[in-house]
Amino acid sequence: MRIVYCIPALYNPSGMERVLTMKANYLALQGYEIHIVITDGGDKPPYFPLEKSIQVHQLDIDFEEPYRHSFLRRMWLYQRKMKTLKKKMNVCLCEIKPDITVSLLRRDINIINQMTDGSLKMGEIHFDRLHYRHFTVSWMPASIYSYIQKWWMNKLICELKKLAKFVVLTHEDAAFWPELSNVIVIPNPTSFFPDTVSDCTYKQVIAAGRYVDQKGFDRLISAWQKIADKHSDWILKIYGDGWLREQLQKQIVELNLQGKCFLEHSVPDIASKFQESSIFVLSSRFEGFGLVIVEAMSCGLPVVSFACHCGPRDIISEGGDGFLVSEGDIDGLATKIDWLIEDNELRKKMGKMARVKAEKYRIEEIGAQWIALFESLYKSESK
Numbered sequence: 001m002r003i004v005y006c007i008p009a010l011y012n013p014s015g016m017e018r019v020l021t022m023k024a025n026y027l028a029l030q031g032y033e034i035h036i037v038i039t040d041g042g043d044k045p046p047y048f049p050l051e052k053s054i055q056v057h058q059l060d061i062d063f064e065e066p067y068r069h070s071f072l073r074r075m076w077l078y079q080r081k082m083k084t085l086k087k088k089m090n091v092c093l094c095e096i097k098p099d100i101t102v103s104l105l106r107r108d109i110n111i112i113n114q115m116t117d118g119s120l121k122m123g124e125i126h127f128d129r130l131h132y133r134h135f136t137v138s139w140m141p142a143s144i145y146s147y148i149q150k151w152w153m154n155k156l157i158c159e160l161k162k163l164a165k166f167v168v169l170t171h172e173d174a175a176f177w178p179e180l181s182n183v184i185v186i187p188n189p190t191s192f193f194p195d196t197v198s199d200c201t202y203k204q205v206i207a208a209g210r211y212v213d214q215k216g217f218d219r220l221i222s223a224w225q226k227i228a229d230k231h232s233d234w235i236l237k238i239y240g241d242g243w244l245r246e247q248l249q250k251q252i253v254e255l256n257l258q259g260k261c262f263l264e265h266s267v268p269d270i271a272s273k274f275q276e277s278s279i280f281v282l283s284s285r286f287e288g289f290g291l292v293i294v295e296a297m298s299c300g301l302p303v304v305s306f307a308c309h310c311g312p313r314d315i316i317s318e319g320g321d322g323f324l325v326s327e328g329d330i331d332g333l334a335t336k337i338d339w340l341i342e343d344n345e346l347r348k349k350m351g352k353m354a355r356v357k358a359e360k361y362r363i364e365e366i367g368a369q370w371i372a373l374f375e376s377l378y379k380s381e382s383k
Contacts, residue, residue, distance in 0.1 A: 001032050001033070001099045001100070001374060001375075001378055002032075002033040002035070002096065002097065002098045002099050002100075003027065003032055003033070003034055003035070003098060003099065003100050003101075003102065003374065004035045004036070004037055004093065004096055004098040004100070004101045004102065004119070005020060005024060005034070005035070005036045005037070005102050005104065006036075006037045006038075006089070006101065006102065006103050006104060006106070006108040006112065007020055007036065007037075007038060007104045007106065008038060008039050008040045008041075008063065008106050008107070009038050009039070009040040009041035009044070010036065010038055010041065010044075010046035010047065010048075010050075010056065011041045011044035011045065011046065011047050012047060013047045013048075015126065015188075015291060016104060016126045017046075017047060017048060018047075018048055018191060019126065019188050019189070019191075019291075020036070020104065021046065021048035021049070021050060022048075022189055022191060022363055023189070023363075023366075023367065023370060024036060024050065024051070024054055025049075025050060025051045025054070026363050026364075026367040027367065027370070027371070028051040028053050028054050029051065030367070030371065032374075033053075034051075034053070034054045034055070035054070035055045035056075035057060035096050035098065036050075036054060036055070036056045036057070037056075037057045037059065037089065037092055037093075037108075038056060038057070038058055038059065039058075039059045039060070039061040039062075039063055039085060039107070039108075040061065040062055040063055040064055041058070042058075042060070042062075043058075057092050057096075059085065059088045059089065059092065061081050061084055061085050061088070062081070063078070063081055063107060065077065065081075066078045066081065082107065082110065082111070085107065085108065085111060086111040086114065089108065089111065089112075089115060090114075090115050090116055090117070093115050093117035093119065094115075094116065094117045096117070097117060097118075097119075098117065098119040099119055099120065099378055099381075100119055100120045100121075100122060100164075100374055100377065100378070101115070101117070101119045101120070101121050101122070102122045102123070102124060103121070103122070103123045103124075103163075104123075104124055104125075104126065105123050105124065105125045105126075105132075105156075109123060109156065109159055109160075110155075110159065112159070113159055113162045113163070120164045120377055120378075120381055121162070121163050121164060122163055122164055122165050122166070122167065122377075123159075123160060123163050123165075123166045123167065124166075124167040124168075124186075125166070125167070125168055125169070125173075125288075126169070126188075126288055126289075127288040128169075128170070128172075128173045128176070128286065128287070128288050128309060128310035128311075129173060129176040129177060130176065130286070130309060130310070131286055131288070157179050157180070160177075160180055160182075161179070161180060161182070163182060164182065164377050164381075165182050165183075165184055165373065165377065166180055166182050166183050166184070167183075167184055167185070167186050167373075168183055168184075168185055169185070169186075169187050169188060169288060169289040169310075169311070169314075170185065170187065170289060170310055170311055170313075170314040171185050171314055172309065172310045172311070172313055172314055173288075173310045184373065186366065186369045186370060186373070187289060187314070187315075187361060187366065188289050188291050188294075188361070188366070189361055189362060189363040189365070189366035189367070190291065190294045190295050190298050190358060190361045190362060190363075191291075191295065192271050192295065192298060193298045193358065193359075193362050194271050194275070194298065194299060196275055197275065197298075197299050197300030197351075197355055198274065198275050198276070198277060198278060198299055198300045198301055198351065199300070199348070199351075200278040200279075200300065200301070200302070200344075200347045200348045200351040201278065201344075201348075202276050202277055202278045203231075203233050203234040203235065203278070204234065204235055204236075204237060204276065204277040204278060204279075205224075205234065205235070205236045205237070205277065205278070205279045205280075205281060205337060205341075206236075206237050206238075206239070206273060206274060206277035206279070206280055206281070206296070206301070207220055207236070207237075207238045207239070207280065207281045207282070207283065208238070208239040208240060208270055208273075208292055208296075209239075209240050209284070209292060210240050210241065210242040211240050211241060211242030211243065211244040211245045211248060211263075212242045212243065212244055213244065213285065214284060214285055214286060214287075215240070215283065215284050215285075216283035216284050216285045216306070216308075217238055217240075217244070217248055217283060218244075218247075218248060218251060219283045219306075219328070219330050219333070220236070220238070220281055220283035220333070221236075221248065221251050221252060221255065221257065221261060222251075222255070222330050223281075223283070223330045223331075223333040223334040223337065224236045224257065224260070224261055224334070224337075225255040225257060226330075226331070226334040227334050227337060227338045227341070228257055228260040228261070230338070231338070231341050231342075232260070234260075234341060235259075235260055235261070235262065236260065236261045236262070237261075237262045237264050237273070237277070238261070238262070238263050238264065239264045239265070239266060239267060239270060239273060240263075240264075240265075240266055241265055241266045245263060248263055249263055270295065271295070271298075271299055274295070274296050274299035274301055275299050275300075277301060278301065278340075278347060278351070279301060279302060279303075279304060279337060279340050279341070279347065280292075280293070280296035280297075280301040280302070280303045280304070281303070281304045281305070281333070281337060282303065282304075282305035282306065282308075282312060283305075283306060283333065284305075284306065284308050285306075285308055285327075286308050286309050286310065287308060287309075287310060287311040287312070288310065288311065289310070289311045289314075290305075290311035290312055290315060293305065293311070293312060293315050293316065293322075294315060294357075294358055294361045295358075296354075297315075297321060297322075297354035297355060297357055297358040298355065298358035298361075299355075300351045300352065300354060300355045301351055301354060302321060302322050302323075302340060302347055302350035302351050302353075302354050303316055303321065303322030303323070303354060304322060304323045304325065304333060304336045304337050304340065305322060305323070305324060305325065306324075306325050306326075306327050306328065306329070306333065307324040307325060307326060307327055308327050309327075312324060315357070317353070317357065320350065320353050320357075321350055321353040321354035321356075321357045322350065322354065323336040323339075323340075
């Protein structure tokens, strides 16, 4: 079977590129012919290594260019580039002749159903609906902003209805697409499942993610302030990079948490950091899935997480492999962390259960779900 994935670029070290690379590599190793069509990045190499058999097709549209101009010129340039994309994409797909073409719901979703190559068209989203296709223009009146948002989402729904299948990451998010009858849930796979796991005896709590408002590290630091003195032999380490780093460091100083809470830079081997910790905390205000939860679980860590939209409720079994705290309840977050710190046996037991839970997110498990979906669609089309 010949499968094409459409994504803007592959040179970014972000989650969507990482997950696509994992799935593409797995499918290629199973004997599928995999093609990836990109529009940006020029000759920059993929950030994550691809199997040699995978073919990358660069359409060289450069959608980054319009953002270097004023708003009105940007809109004009964008429309021109979309026309170019439609033409180049159709030529490319007709040359490849895929059986299935998968859109990752970037710009190509607007034109994918107009392609004449004859392949089945699918979509997969790496965000949740509530936070997808949101934009901010400070000078725009609220009424106009609301109208554009509704028009843009309605346009998307029209395209999604035409797809053979639309894949979302969580059952929670699936419920937010009531207009669609072609929704199926397949979660993201964990990028690692190491042989070595934590024994949950290290006096370290860990969190990881970008230093941005979404990740809620300001809330985690506030929660840690409530228990740091009580457990002075424990420390909190947060791994990441981003524009809020200075602000978060200032909060640490203001709460007198120096020596108790540390902002660390991102590391390529986060698994080793999980393995030297005993509790993982997710303090996000929202997620598309929360793959970092599964990654921490794969290293044997119990999880304390806000029950934010969207993801933690799909992954965590309350009281089994972690705790779900009401969204925004900083006192509750502190209480559950404190509980796991004080109860050694419970912490170790939940860590073992977390490792078991992570098994279902291994690439072999998730890859098998994708293969089953592709095969069923292919057989249905062949009849």
